[in-house]
Amino acid sequence: MIVAQGIQVNELSSGQYDSIYNLFSLAIASLGFTGLFLVISQGRVLKRYRNALIVSATVCFIATYHYFRIFNNFKDSYQTSAQGGRGTFTLTNVEFNEAYRYVDWFLTVPLLLVETIAVLALAKAVQKSLLFKLVPASALMIALGYPGELATDTATRLIWGTLSTIPFLYLLYVLFVELSKSLDRQPPEVRGTVSRLRIMLVGLWGVYPIAYLFPVFGFDGSNAFVARQVGYSLADIFAKAAFGLVIFKIARMKSEVEDPAFAEQEDTEVVHAAR
Ligand SMILES: *C/C=C(C)/C=C/C=C(C)/C=C/C1=C(C)CCCC1(C)C
Numbered sequence: 001m002i003v004a005q006g007i008q009v010n011e012l013s014s015g016q017y018d019s020i021y022n023l024f025s026l027a028i029a030s031l032g033f034t035g036l037f038l039v040i041s042q043g044r045v046l047k048r049y050r051n052a053l054i055v056s057a058t059v060c061f062i063a064t065y066h067y068f069r070i071f072n073n074f075k076d077s078y079q080t081s082a083q084g085g086r087g088t089f090t091l092t093n094v095e096f097n098e099a100y101r102y103v104d105w106f107l108t109v110p111l112l113l114v115e116t117i118a119v120l121a122l123a124k125a126v127q128k129s130l131l132f133k134l135v136p137a138s139a140l141m142i143a144l145g146y147p148g149e150l151a152t153d154t155a156t157r158l159i160w161g162t163l164s165t166i167p168f169l170y171l172l173y174v175l176f177v178e179l180s181k182s183l184d185r186q187p188p189e190v191r192g193t194v195s196r197l198r199i200m201l202v203g204l205w206g207v208y209p210i211a212y213l214f215p216v217f218g219f220d221g222s223n224a225f226v227a228r229q230v231g232y233s234l235a236d237i238f239a240k241a242a243f244g245l246v247i248f249k250i251a252r253m254k255s256e257v258e259d260p261a262f263a264e265q266e267d268t269e270v271v272h273a274a275r
Pocket residue numbers: 105108109112141142144145146160161162164165168205206208209212236239240
């Protein structure tokens with residue numbers, strides 16, 4: 001087991017406990033089944049887009065695994081002595097730790113960028129040069145955020161948070177300035193969706209540093225703990241599962257635009273299915 005404690009909360013009300021419990025459970029279900037959907041939908045896109053779907057499914061499965069670990073860790077960390085589990089939950093001697101999240105992000109965040117670039121199907125050289133910038137920067141962002149997440153004092157949290165923000169801003173620069181040059185080469189039908197994908201990415205990724213900063217703004221105690229868990233978990237569901245579905249949508253649109261025969265065959269299947 002990885003032990004890393006971070007900010008611990010000694011007591012949760014049963015409502016707070018239930019909110020976190022249910023959300024972790026929802027994360028497992030939505031990530032797991034989206035992963036499955038992306039795997040079985042391989043045949044619905046052209047070969048050149050299958051890699052994007054596979055990476056996207058992998059992200060969902062890695063996160064599903066980690067949510068199992070987080071969920072079990074949470075159940076071991078808090079207990080209630082009240083009948084039927086309706087009383088206050090107190091911290092046991094098992095620490096609830098955020099290490100699973102950071103290990104998860106360390107793997108899934110670079111992969112999310114890989115799937116984004118893969119679905120664009122850019123020229124090999126362009127693709128390589130973008131990934132060469134995006135992947136190390138994203139791994140660095142997560143690695144630098146981790147010591148701050150474990151810190152119990154504001155100053156340490158702020159210092160590491162600031163350091164982590166540098167690669168984060170660099171990522172945004174690459175995605176919005178450098179990548180834009182390649183967007184003109186996307187079929188006009190998908191340009192809008194690709195643009196929205198990028199905005200979705202920035203909007204959702206922006207939730208993480210905000211949730212991270214709660215204690216810095218003096219928002220701490222059990223409410224902040226719950227808010228942070230809820231924030232991270234909802235953001236994970238959208239940034240991985242919903243994002244994966246948008247990747248699938250783009251791959252499908254591009255497949256149909258680029259290969260009329262494929263589009264026709266897909267449409268025929270739809271007609272058959274409707275009968
Ligand atoms: C599926 C998980 C995702 C998309 C996680 C993304 C995480 C971030 C964008 C985290 C960013 C952070 C900062 C920019 C500064 C503070 C520390 C972090 C690691 C929370």
